[in-house]
Amino acid sequence: MSHTPDLPERYVCESCHAVYAGTVVDSDGETHEFAAPDQCAACGSTAFVPIEQYIYDMKA
Numbered sequence: 536m537s538h539t540p541d542l543p544e545r546y547v548c549e550s551c552h553a554v555y556a557g558t559v560v561d562s563d564g565e566t567h568e569f570a571a572p573d574q575c576a577a578c579g580s581t582a583f584v585p586i587e588q589y590i591y592d593m594k595a
Contacts, residue, residue, distance in 0.1 A: 546571040550580035
């Protein structure tokens with residue numbers, strides 16, 4: 536059976552909507568725990584939401 540790599544969790548900046556791959560903060564060798572960046576490199580915001588919870592209203 537071949538190894539399937541973990542895909543990093545993705546986070547969206549709530550201010551400018553830039554998307555980031557999470558940083559590994561914990562690993563047991565088989566699975567990884569990810570965290571959002573401390574600060575957005577594009578706008579400086581510290582507010583992030585997991586991409587699964589990101590809602591973008593195209594009408595806005």
